[in-house]
Amino acid sequence: MENNALTFSNVSAGYKHRKVLDQVSFTIRAGEFVSLIGPNGCGKSTLLKTAAALLKPLSGVVELFGHDVHLLKPAHRASLLGVVPQKIDSPMAFTVSQIVMNGRISSMGRWGSMSSRDHDLVERSMIYTDVMGLRERFFTELSGGEQQRVALAMVLAQDPEMIMLDESISHLDINHRQEVLKILMNLNREKRMTILLVSHDLTLSASISDRFLLMNSGRLIKVGTPAEVLEPELLSSVYDCDLRVQQDPYSGYLHVSGAIDSLNRQKKLNRNVHVIAGGGSGIELYRRLLIEGYEVTTGVLNRLDSDAEAARALNIEVVLEQPFSPVGADAIAKALQMINSSDSVILSSVPFGSGNLVNLDLAREALKRGKTVLLADGIVDRDYTGGKAAIQIVSNLMRDGALCWHSISELMLQLQQHSHN
Amino acid sequence: MGKKDAEFCADNSFTGNRGIKSGLKVLIFFGATILLLALSMLLGPSGIGIPDMQSSSGSAIFSLRFSRLLMGMMTGAALSASGVVFQALLRNPLAEPYVLGVSGGAGLGATLSILAGSGLFVSLGLPVVAFLSAVLTLMVVYGIASQGSSGHPSVYSLILSGVIVSSICSSVIMFLVSTASVEGMHNVIWWMLGSLQPVSSAQQVLSAALILGGLGSIWLLSPRLNALALGREMAHYQGLHADLVLVAGLLFATLLAATAVSLSGMIGFVGLIVPHVMRAVFGPDNRKLVPLAALGGGTFLVVCDALARTLLAPIEIPVGVVTALAGGPFFLIILQRRMKQAWIA
Numbered sequence: 001m002e003n004n005a006l007t008f009s010n011v012s013a014g015y016k017h018r019k020v021l022d023q024v025s026f027t028i029r030a031g032e033f034v035s036l037i038g039p040n041g042c043g044k045s046t047l048l049k050t051a052a053a054l055l056k057p058l059s060g061v062v063e064l065f066g067h068d069v070h071l072l073k074p075a076h077r078a079s080l081l082g083v084v085p086q087k088i089d090s091p092m093a094f095t096v097s098q099i100v101m102n103g104r105i106s107s108m109g110r111w112g113s114m115s116s117r118d119h120d121l122v123e124r125s126m127i128y129t130d131v132m133g134l135r136e137r138f139f140t141e142l143s144g145g146e147q148q149r150v151a152l153a154m155v156l157a158q159d160p161e162m163i164m165l166d167e168s169i170s171h172l173d174i175n176h177r178q179e180v181l182k183i184l185m186n187l188n189r190e191k192r193m194t195i196l197l198v199s200h201d202l203t204l205s206a207s208i209s210d211r212f213l214l215m216n217s218g219r220l221i222k223v224g225t226p227a228e229v230l231e232p233e234l235l236s237s238v239y240d241c242d243l244r245v246q247q248d249p250y251s252g253y254l255h256v257s258g259a260i261d262s263l264n265r266q267k268k269l270n271r272n273v274h275v276i277a278g279g280g281s282g283i284e285l286y287r288r289l290l291i292e293g294y295e296v297t298t299g300v301l302n303r304l305d306s307d308a309e310a311a312r313a314l315n316i317e318v319v320l321e322q323p324f325s326p327v328g329a330d331a332i333a334k335a336l337q338m339i340n341s342s343d344s345v346i347l348s349s350v351p352f353g354s355g356n357l358v359n360l361d362l363a364r365e366a367l368k369r370g371k372t373v374l375l376a377d378g379i380v381d382r383d384y385t386g387g388k389a390a391i392q393i394v395s396n397l398m399r400d401g402a403l404c405w406h407s408i409s410e411l412m413l414q415l416q417q418h419s420h421n
Numbered sequence: 422m423g424k425k426d427a428e429f430c431a432d433n434s435f436t437g438n439r440g441i442k443s444g445l446k447v448l449i450f451f452g453a454t455i456l457l458l459a460l461s462m463l464l465g466p467s468g469i470g471i472p473d474m475q476s477s478s479g480s481a482i483f484s485l486r487f488s489r490l491l492m493g494m495m496t497g498a499a500l501s502a503s504g505v506v507f508q509a510l511l512r513n514p515l516a517e518p519y520v521l522g523v524s525g526g527a528g529l530g531a532t533l534s535i536l537a538g539s540g541l542f543v544s545l546g547l548p549v550v551a552f553l554s555a556v557l558t559l560m561v562v563y564g565i566a567s568q569g570s571s572g573h574p575s576v577y578s579l580i581l582s583g584v585i586v587s588s589i590c591s592s593v594i595m596f597l598v599s600t601a602s603v604e605g606m607h608n609v610i611w612w613m614l615g616s617l618q619p620v621s622s623a624q625q626v627l628s629a630a631l632i633l634g635g636l637g638s639i640w641l642l643s644p645r646l647n648a649l650a651l652g653r654e655m656a657h658y659q660g661l662h663a664d665l666v667l668v669a670g671l672l673f674a675t676l677l678a679a680t681a682v683s684l685s686g687m688i689g690f691v692g693l694i695v696p697h698v699m700r701a702v703f704g705p706d707n708r709k710l711v712p713l714a715a716l717g718g719g720t721f722l723v724v725c726d727a728l729a730r731t732l733l734a735p736i737e738i739p740v741g742v743v744t745a746l747a748g749g750p751f752f753l754i755i756l757q758r759r760m761k762q763a764w765i766a
Contacts, residue, residue, distance in 0.1 A: 054657050078660025085658075088651050091512045092705035098647070105648040106660030158659060 004066065005030045005162045005194040006051055006081075011060035013050040014218075019058065020046040022218040028211075030065070030161070031192040033185070035205035037229075038215035039239050044198045047215070048164050051196075052083050065161060075106035082155035082163040087171075088147070090139050096150050097135040100126055103157025125156035129183055145176030152180065156187075162194035163187075170200050177201075181208060202256040206230060214238065230254050269293040273415070274339050274366070276359045277348035281376075282307040285348055286314050288408055294415070297338040300331045300359060327358045339366045344415060346405075349376035352383055352390035360393045363402070372418045373402040374411060446703065450713065454720045461493075461727035462486050466734035488619040489730075491629075492684060493723035496617065497691050499632045499681040501699075501718020504692035505710050506639055506674035509646040510667055511576050518678035518692035521583040521671065525590030526558025527551040527682040531612055532594050536605045547612075548624055548683035555679035562586050563671075573664055579671075614739035615686035617726045628684050635677040636715055642670055643707040650705070690744040691718050694752045721748065 006028040014020035020043045028034050036044050049055040051062055053069045062069045065080050072080070082103075090099065103125070104118040114122075126132045129149045134142065139150060148168055155163055165184075169177050185208055187193040199205040205212070205226070212229035214222040216238045222229050235243045235256065246255045273289055275282055275298040282298060283306070289296045299319025301308040311318040319335045321327050339345055345366040352360060367373045375394060383390040398404065405411040463470055465486055473479035500518050507516040519525075534550040565582040566574035598606050619625070645666045648656040656663040678692065695718040696710070703713055725743040732738060 049654075052658055054654060074657070074662055075660040078658065081658075083658040085655060088655055090651055091514070092509075092650055092700065094647075094650065094705055098704075098706060099651070102648045102651065102655075102659060105644060105656075108644050155658075 003030055004028070004063070005032070006065075006196070007061075007063040008047075008051075009061045009063070011050060011057045011062055013046060013055050013057040013060075020218050021050060021057075023060070024218075024220050025060075026213060026220055026223055028162075028194060028196060030194050031188070033188045033195045033208060033210045034197070034213060035209040035211075035226075036196060036198045036213045036215065037200070037202060037205065038221075042215045043218045044215055045166055046218075048083065048166050048196075048198065051164065052081060053077060078106045078158050078160070080161050082158045082160035084148075084151050084155050084163060084165045084168045086167050087144075088151050088154075093138045093140060095135065096131055096137055096139055096142070097122070097126070099139045099150055100131070100135075100153045100157050103154040106158075121159050122157045125153045128156060128187075129153040130179075145172050145179070148172060148176070148180060149183075152183065160193075162196070164196040164198075166198050167200065169197075177204070184208070202230065202235075203254065206254040206256070207251075226254055230256060269295075271295065271344075271415075272297065272342040274298065274335075274342040274345045275348060276345065276350070276363060277307045278302065278305055278350040278356055278359075280306040280310075281348040281350045283310040284408060285346065285411075286310055286316055288412065290314060290316075292412060292415075297342060299335045299338065300327050300356075300362075302356075326355065332358065332362070335362055336365060339371060340369065342366075342371065344372040344374060344418060346411065346415075347373070347375045349378060349382065352379075352385060354385055354389075357385060357389060357393075360390060360397075363397060364393065364400075367397060367400050367402055373397060374405050374414060375402050377404045377406050443703070447709075447713070450702075450717070454716055457720050457724050458490065461490060461723050464727040464731040466730050466737070469731070485619070488625075489617045489726055490723050491625070492617040492619055493726045494719035495625075495628060495632050496681045496685040496688060497695075497719035497722030498636065498715035499677040499684075499718075500688065500692035501695040501721075502636055502639055502711055502715040503674040503677040503681070504696040504718075505699075505707065505714045506642075506646065506670050507692075508696055509650055509707055510670045510674075511580060512650065512652070513576070513580065514697070515693075516580070518674065518681070519587070519687075519689075520580060521675055522558040522562045522586040522590065523555045523675055523678045523682060524687050525587035525594075526561075527555040527679060528594050528613060528687060529558075529590040530554025531686075532597050532609050535608045535612060536597060536601050548620060548628075552679050552683040555675070555682060558586060558590070559672075559675045559679075611739075612686045615688035615741040616737075617685050617722070617740055620684060624684070628680050631680045632677060635673050635680070636711070638673045639670070639677070640708075640711050642666060642673070643711045646670060646707040647705075650707075685740075688722065688741045688744060690741070690748060691722055694748060695721055698752050 004027050008024050008026050011024045012019055012021055024047065036047065038044055046055065050057055051064070051069065053062070053072065056070060064072065064077065067076075067080075069077060100122050101114065101118075104114055104122060107118060108114055123132075126135060129152050131146070131150050131153050134146060134150070139147065142150065151168070169180050172180065181204070184195055184197070188195050197205065197209070209226055211224060212222075212226055213220060214229050214234070221238060222234060230245045232243055232245050235245070241258065244257050246257070247253070269292070272295045275285055275289070275296060277285065277298060278301055286296055286298070286307075297317045298307070298311050300321050301311070301318060302323050303320045304323045308318060308320060317338070319331050319338065321331045339362060345363055347359075347363055350356070350359075363373050363375070375397065379391055379394045403414060405414060462483075465482060467482050472482040474483060503518040504516070507518060507520055508514065510516075511520065530553065531547055531551040534547050562579070562583045563574065565586070566578040594609075598609055601609065620628075645656070645661055648659055648661055649663065649666060649670075653663045653667065656666070681688070696714050699710055699714040699717050703709055722740070722744065725747055726740045728747060729738040729740045729743040
């Protein structure tokens with residue numbers, strides 16, 4: 001048994017006027033589960049096409065289980081390597097079982113007859129991918145996830161030693177993606193099938209792959225275990241954005257995510273904003289203010305309020321009060337301290353009742369101390385104090401120089417103007 | 422393999438050739454075909470019914486009807502099977518036998534031959550010229566489409582260059598016709614309308630050989646055509662010589678169409694609609710579709726021809742007119758009901 005499934009030796013490949021792959025060399029051992037990652041347009045699909053002999057390399061050699069892939073007979077190649085494309089589409093109304101039978105095309109008799117082994121392979125791959133129940137349905141009528149499983153069944157019916165998937169799972173919803181991945185992992189573990197998966201979901205790939213191949217502009221940048229390849233500095237330079245890699249404390253899996261907060265730190269504005277919110281009305285405000293680079297504080301909030309949860313998650317300094325109790329003097333003092341050190345105070349479109357009316361007093365206090373106060377409009381609909389107390393306070397605030405905002409983007413503009421003044 | 426697995430695989434009922442129902446459909450289709458062919462032998466401008474076989478005129482009528490039946494079977498089968506292949510290879514529901522310029526090329530050749538011969542054209546001369554110019558056109562179209570694509574013309578460039586070459590040819594035909602004599606114009610237009618007037622027996626034998634050979638080759642290709650329905654790349658991944666199948670399919674389908682044109686002129690509609698209807702009824706599996714469409718196309722054309730020569734007797738309606746007028750509404754009904762099973766685009 002040949003130990004190497006796929007070997008590229010100094011392969012350059014591409015199209016007539018454009019070289020896409022530049023001196024690529026790597027080896028995938030039989031039975032490995034490898035993910036091929038890299039930004040869009042870096043040559044991943046070209047690499048797959050070259051591996052499947054659809055493209056002839058300009059130089060270098062591609063070997064599939066020890067054979068030069070371009071010298072292999074097509075039927076022999078199909079028995080070694082199957083390719084699941086991003087999407088297959090059938091213009092004519094073939095049924096699912098007819099589509100899957102295409103996987104046996106290279107071993108069919110002259111008149112398209114199938115041996116009982118062919119039938120067995122078709123049936124087994126349909127059971128494996130759980131599409132048996134769909135066999136009489138028209139392929140075109142199926143959902144994207146079902147189509148992708150049928151495509152996988154068709155390729156499995158080839159009974160290949162290795163399969164390559166070209167972003168075949170990226171557009172599936174999370175449920176179907178897990179399902180297809182489970183099938184792939186079973187194939188890899190149980191049947192020792194070699195798998196090369198082109199993927200954009202680095203976290204997902206990290207959890208299932210033995211090794212990563214990282215490509216960038218036609219070159220292989222790094223080959224190694226997920227932990228070796230998923231280096232924040234390396235990834236950030238390849239993908240040209242800030243990325244963060246964290247290890248899940250429970251599963252040990254690596255999580256790759258865009259690091260929004262590191263973005264903030266870069267363009268810090270040194271402007272402090274205090275937000276008075278509640279009931280979820282502050283979440284979007286917090287997010288936008290952080291992205292724009294403001295230092296944000298907030299309060300007074302009820303400990304169980306969803307805004308309090310959001311503030312904690314976003315690392316925003318927050319003044320809290322026990323639920324179902326009036327706002328105490330301590331909390332008010334702390335909030336006033338925050339307001340003192342802030343440049344502007346923003347009131348979200350939070351409804352006011354007797355319990356949080358004290359927050360409007362905080363705004364009045366801010367105005368007195370010369371802070372810019374920005375109020376969300378529409379207080380008329382949010383006054384639940386019974387005696388129009390909130391409306392009264394707000395109109396007083398407006399008279400004393402508080403500003404009114406309608407949308408968050410408008411608010412951002414107002415804040416910018418005031419920070420220039 | 423476990424015991425359960427073995428039991429499972431012993432019975433291939435899931436993917437095996439199931440279907441009393443589809444078998445019955447085919448049987449009914451065969452029965453209807455035979456019936457319609459027999460019926461068309463009874464129709465003609467000399468009256469409805471079996472002609473008196475004792476008299477010499479009666480047996481002449483019978484043999485004339487029979488050779489028109491053969492002409493119709495050959496032409497219809499060739500056009501319809503060719504349409505199946507074009508639709509499968511080009512993955513386009515509008516594809517038909519003339520899509521790669523066969524009609525334009527053959528028409529131009531025939532027009533030149535008719536006008537140059539000015540009335541004295543030899544019976545073998547015209548069809549041969551039509552055939553050769555159709556094949557020449559195919560080569561030009563393929564050559565243009567292959568430019569700048571490293572020898573593998575894309576489906577779109579093939580269709581596009583076919584359409585362009587076709588329209589250039591028809592412009593030249595129009596120019597020639599507009600400058601021709603009245604008699605020349607009449608001959609050209611009659612040829613272009615198409616008719617199943619029997620050609621010389623030498624040509625019939627030659628055409629029959631070409632058409633049978635073409636149909637056989639296409640039938641041999643048909644399992645591969647199924648795989649190509651998912652596109653050339655997918656067919657390649659599944660272990661086919663995809664480009665070889667594509668080129669061979671286009672070549673055989675064009676030869677069938679060219680032979681049909683050289684036999685009977687330009688009969689439209691059969692190669693577009695019959696494949697669609699047969700696909701709607703019997704499904705898109707080309708292994709079944711190729712022979713069934715050939716039989717269906719032949720029968721359809723024979724019936725249309727019987728109507729064409731009978732309805733307004735002694736005037737004969739051009740058969741192409743009948744194929745469109747009689748077939749159109751009927752096919753629209755079938756397609757509307759069963760389009761889903763034929764083509765989902």
